[in-house]
Amino acid sequence: MKISRRKMLSHSFFMAIGSFFIPISCTSDAVSGNKHLSKGLDLIHKVLSRPLDVAISHLNKCLDSNEIDLENHEGLQDYINSLVTVFFSHHNGEDEILFPTFEKKIKDADFSKLKQQHKELHPTVEQIKNRINIDNPSVNNYREIRKLLKETKVLWIKHRDEEEKIVELSMEPTISSNEQIELNDKLSKHGQDMSEPATLILPFLIYNLEGSDRDEFTSDMPWILKRFIVPVIWKSKWSKMKPFLLT
Ligand SMILES: [Fe+2]
Ligand SMILES: [Fe+2]
Numbered sequence: 001m002k003i004s005r006r007k008m009l010s011h012s013f014f015m016a017i018g019s020f021f022i023p024i025s026c027t028s029d030a031v032s033g034n035k036h037l038s039k040g041l042d043l044i045h046k047v048l049s050r051p052l053d054v055a056i057s058h059l060n061k062c063l064d065s066n067e068i069d070l071e072n073h074e075g076l077q078d079y080i081n082s083l084v085t086v087f088f089s090h091h092n093g094e095d096e097i098l099f100p101t102f103e104k105k106i107k108d109a110d111f112s113k114l115k116q117q118h119k120e121l122h123p124t125v126e127q128i129k130n131r132i133n134i135d136n137p138s139v140n141n142y143r144e145i146r147k148l149l150k151e152t153k154v155l156w157i158k159h160r161d162e163e164e165k166i167v168e169l170s171m172e173p174t175i176s177s178n179e180q181i182e183l184n185d186k187l188s189k190h191g192q193d194m195s196e197p198a199t200l201i202l203p204f205l206i207y208n209l210e211g212s213d214r215d216e217f218t219s220d221m222p223w224i225l226k227r228f229i230v231p232v233i234w235k236s237k238w239s240k241m242k243p244f245l246l247t
Contacts, residue, residue: 036180038168040187043217044090045160047208051083052153054244059146068137075240080132080145082204082241087125089194091118093187094163101183102171114166117159124152199237202230207245 058076062069069076095118099111128148131141172180195201206226209217218226231247 034177034180035168035172036177036184037172037175038164039216040184041164041167043209043213044086045164046213047205047217048083048087048090048156049160050208051079051204051244052149052156055080055083056146056149056153058244059142059149062142063139063146066139068139068142070137072240072243073137075243077132078200078238079204079241079244080128082200084125084129085195085201086204088122089191091122092194093190094118097186097190098171098183102174105174106170109170111166114159114163117155117162121152121155121159124148124155128152197237199234200241203234203238203245204241206230207247210246 055076058069058072095115099115103109103111128145131145131148134141175183202225206214206218
């Protein structure tokens, strides 16, 4: 199929806009009160939590019937690869920006446990990435991926719950509402560089949330991006993930 130069240019333009608005943290000003940081964390943690359950449940179905779901295998690959990308990007932002900010601000702050939990999670997540990207999927491979996802889920839930408590009770009250918005902006911009391709990552972020969570997460995105570019222009890029998303 021949693609016109005009179509290619508009596609590059939409790619650029999309990449610019990947919110690895919530940058919304719509959050009420002095809770920007914990609300942003809650939303991105939801984006990271749901896919673990969705992928495990899909693999359960395949393993119960002892068959690979070939029709949805590429979609599962895109979905799990997006999860891994957002996972690493989010943790990197916390290690490089969030924790150092409060280590400077709070005397005797100690985030070593949270940092250690990141380190414990990463080798398992890396193994999931390696396993899902092999050329010829097998039932045994799916079984191994399910095992790794379950291990990740156990470590993740413990880390997520502890981190949310620390952010809400120890970090957030020490900074103003404006400082929280600035920090969320910094985290979001940091995440953009690590979140390629935008055509998969943005729909992955948006469509793993629903209702008021999705509204809040996307409140700072331009209308054209959330109502036209992602759902219409980019649809062919992410549609294989559709069975796993809340579209
Ligand atoms: Fe974390
Ligand atoms: Fe986190």
